[in-house]
Amino acid sequence: MTSPAHIAMFSIAQHGHVNPSLEVIRELVARGHRVTYAIPPVFAEKVAETGARPVPYTSTLPGPGADPEAWGTTLLDNVEPFLADAIQALPQLVEAYDGDEPDLVLHDIASYPARVLAHRWGVPAISLSPNLVAWEGYEEEVAEPMWAEPRKTARGQAYYARFEAWLAENGITRHPDPFAGRPSRSIVLIPKALQPHADRVDERVYSFVGPCQGDRAEQGDWQRPAGADKVVLVSLGSAFTKQPAFYRACVRAFGDLPGWHMVLQTGRHVSAADLGDVPANVEVHSWVPQLAILRKADLFVTHAGAGGSQEGLATGTPMIAVPQAADQFGNADMLVSLGVARRLDTEEATADRLREAALALVDDPEVDRRLKSLQAETAQEGGTRRAADLIEAELHRLGRG
Structure with missing residues (x-):
């Protein structure tokens, strides 16, 4: 009798x-696979709840809920920490998996050590992408213009030299850009509708399965208050939440709207005391069970992160997108192009503009039709079960499924 396949997942905190x-990991465990999950200790308990065995390692990256300023402001500020963390994490992971090397590596897009380890072990690697992926022409249209100036600087050249040297030390001759951005196989955990230039994505490499959400019952439930004709959830996710002025604008926008109830998630850097007088129809929390609320909400004011955007689509909730960083600006534009959202950049998100956008969205039958x-479409992409099926197909190809 053969032992169950060992699948190793790698991510950042x-x-x-x-x-x-x-949910993909939970499904693989339920199907009888042995899954380990390399993750910093702060997420070990959450990983263990899936049935996978956490493999803790020490990370130098800012942790969840860190002050956004910890990530810096320039492109090099953003990317250098990931390389430095990968270099210091790799020896830890080599030691942790010594004698228990997996049959298959799964990895988040930010986990560089996973790809190095898969190469060293001679096993396949599959990216589980939580956001958009590169299309044919992405490098010329996005990456090269974005990197044109940083590449000319001594700091940018040193970054690439360090990256290339690290890869070479581990027997990898690929340039850092395709190493990081062009996986040989990827399961994309967003709806295809959120993917820019989806018609130019190589579907031999990238398989869109849509959101893999589960019921999240462990996060708790939320009940719509009696008398609330409309419910709006305001959340900027977990990373870019230090926005007291924006939250105050939301309180002014929705706090005195007859029949409206607002749930405001502020994160750990802003408290209710920072918001001034909060009306009775506004509840303020540092964290909320977001999906449970969205299933009952009429409007979602979101930073348009990949997770929040797809949760809005999956629950059929119109959105006001207030992007803060990274891919959120592109996600916001995709939501607008789909006809289910309005975009307001932070400086434009005044109480009047928020209220105007909200009233237009929730009363528009065409928005409702597009959301449905x-x-x-999203449900047909297959979600968790299809993701697990695709991973098992790779194991079958290896003779381990």
């Missing part, structure tokens, strides 16, 4: 990178 994979259509 950020909600937006861990949460999308958890997208809900149906």
Whole structure:
């Protein structure tokens, strides 16, 4: 009798990178596979709840809920910590898996050590992408213009030299850009509707399965208050939440709207005391069971992260997108192009503009029609079960499924 396949998942300690994979991991464990999950200790308990065995390692990256300023402001500020963390994490992971090397590696897009380890072990690696992926022409249209100036600097050249040297030390001759951005196989955990230039994505490499959400009952439930005709959830996710002025604008926008009830998630850097007088129809929390609320909400004011965007689509909730960083600006534009959202950049998100956008969205039958259509499309992509099926197909190819 053959032993169950050993699948090893690797990620970083950020909600937006861990949460999308958890239901896939839970499903693989339920199907009888032995799954380990390399993750910093802060997420070990959450990983263990899936049935996978956490493999803790020490990370130098800012942790979940860290002050956004910890990530810096420039492109090099953003990317250098990931390389430095990968270099110091790799020896820890080599030791942790010594004598228990997996049959297959799964990895978040930010886990560089996973790809190095898969190469060293001679096993396949599959990216579980929690956000958009590269299309044909992405490098010329996005990456090269973005990197044009940093590449000219001594700091940018040193970054690439360090990256290339690290890869070479581990027997990898690929340039850092395709190493990081062009996986040989990827399961994409967002709806295809959120993917820019989806018609130019190589579907031999990238398989869109849509959101893998589960019921999240362990996060708790939420009940719509009696007398609330409309419910709006305001959340900027877990990373870019230090926005007291924006939250105050939301309180002014929705706090005196007859029949409206607002749930405001502020994160750990802003408290109710920072918001001034809060009306009775506004509840303020540092954290909320987001999906449970969205299933009962009429409007979602979101930073348009990949997780929040797809949760809005999956629950059929119109959105006001207030992007804060990274891919959120592109996600916001995709939601607008789908006809289910309005975009307001932070400086434009005044109480009047928020209220105007909200009233237009929730009373528009065309928005409702588009949301219902997208809900149906997303459900057909297969979600958790299809992701697990695709992973098992790779194991079958290896003779381990």
